[in-house]
Amino acid sequence: MAISTMSPRLPSTDPRIPVLPNGRRPTWLVVVVVLFAVLPVLMAVADERIGLRLVMGALTVTILGAAACLHVLFGTIQERLLRIDPSASGIWFRPAPAATAVPFVLGGLLLLPAVAQIVVDAGDLPTIPSFLLTRAPYALGLLGLGVIVMSAVRLREPAGLHLTTEGLTGIRGRGRVDWRWDEVAEVGIGTGPVAKLHLIADGAGPRVEAPMLALGSDPNQVATVVRYFRDVPSARADLHGLGPVVLRGVDDALRAREG
Numbered sequence: 001m002a003i004s005t006m007s008p009r010l011p012s013t014d015p016r017i018p019v020l021p022n023g024r025r026p027t028w029l030v031v032v033v034v035l036f037a038v039l040p041v042l043m044a045v046a047d048e049r050i051g052l053r054l055v056m057g058a059l060t061v062t063i064l065g066a067a068a069c070l071h072v073l074f075g076t077i078q079e080r081l082l083r084i085d086p087s088a089s090g091i092w093f094r095p096a097p098a099a100t101a102v103p104f105v106l107g108g109l110l111l112l113p114a115v116a117q118i119v120v121d122a123g124d125l126p127t128i129p130s131f132l133l134t135r136a137p138y139a140l141g142l143l144g145l146g147v148i149v150m151s152a153v154r155l156r157e158p159a160g161l162h163l164t165t166e167g168l169t170g171i172r173g174r175g176r177v178d179w180r181w182d183e184v185a186e187v188g189i190g191t192g193p194v195a196k197l198h199l200i201a202d203g204a205g206p207r208v209e210a211p212m213l214a215l216g217s218d219p220n221q222v223a224t225v226v227r228y229f230r231d232v233p234s235a236r237a238d239l240h241g242l243g244p245v246v247l248r249g250v251d252d253a254l255r256a257r258e259g
Contacts, residue, residue, distance in 0.1 A: 003216070005081060008247070010225065011254045011255055016195075017190070017219075019212045019220075020077055023079075026074065030074070033066055037059075041060050044057050044060065050126060051120040055113055057116070058113045058115065065105070066106060073102055076212075076213070081217060082221055082222075082247070088162070089242060090239040090243065092160060092161070092170075093160045095160050096213075103151040104151055107145065107146075108144065110143050113140050114142075161210070163226065168181075171215075175206065175208035177208055187223050187227045197209065197226075
C-alpha cells in the first residue's frame with residue numbers, strides 16, 4: 001500500500017499543540033529502556049549456567065528490541081506531516097506502516113523469553129532454582145500473545161480517518177468513527193501534553209480522541225481539514241477526487257478565505 005506524505009501549512013486560527021511532548025522527541029525514554037538490559041546482560045555473562053544464559057540472552061533481545069520499536073515509532077511522528085492514501089477517493093489519513101507492524105513485532109519479542117524457558121525446561125538445563133525467574137518468562141509470553149491477538153483483531157477495523165462525501169470512518173484502537181457529516185458536533189484539539197484530534201458526535205453521541213500514531217498525520221492539520229468540510233457542505237463534492245488533489249484544494253480555499 002502506497003502512502004503519500006505532505007507537509008502543508010494549512011491556515012488555522014487555533015493554537016498549535018505539539019505532536020511530541022514539549023515539542024521534542026523523547027529519546028531519553030529509549031535510553032531508559034536500553035538500561036533495563038544491563039542486568040540480564042551481566043547475569044548472562046557472569047553466570048556459567050547455560051539455562052540462565054539462554055533466558056537472560058532472550059530477555060536482553062526483548063528489551064533491546066522494545067527500545068528499537070520505540071525509536072521507530074517516535075520517528076513516525078513529525079510536525080505538520082500528513083500521510084494520505086493517494087489512490088483512495090476523498091482524504092484518507094493513514095497511519096505509518098510502522099505503527100501497524102510494531103505491535104506485532106513487540107508481541108513476538110515478548111514471546112522470546114518464554115520460548116527460551118521452554119527449551120530450558122524441556123532440556124532440564126541448569127538455571128537458578130527460583131519460581132519467579134522460571135515463571136516470569138511465561139508471563140511475558142502470555143502478554144506477548146495477548147498483544148498479537150489484540151492487534152490482529154483490530155486489523156478488521158479501518159485504520160486512520162477517511163473523509164468521504166458522506167462522512168467520516170475509521171480510527172483503529174482509539175474508538176470507532178462511522179458518522180455522517182451532520183452528526184459531527186465538535187472538532188478540536190485537546191489541551192494535553194501532545195496533540196490529539198477530538199471528535200464529538202451530536203446529541204449524546206460518542207467522543208473520540210486520536211493522537212498522531214493513530215492518524216499517521218498531525219492532529220492539528222487533520223482537525224483543520226475535518227472542520228473545513230464540516231462547516232462548508234458545498235465543498236464535500238470535491239471528496240469524490242483523489243486525496244492529494246482534494247487536500248491541495250482545501251489548502252487553496254483556506255488561504256483564499258484568509259486573504
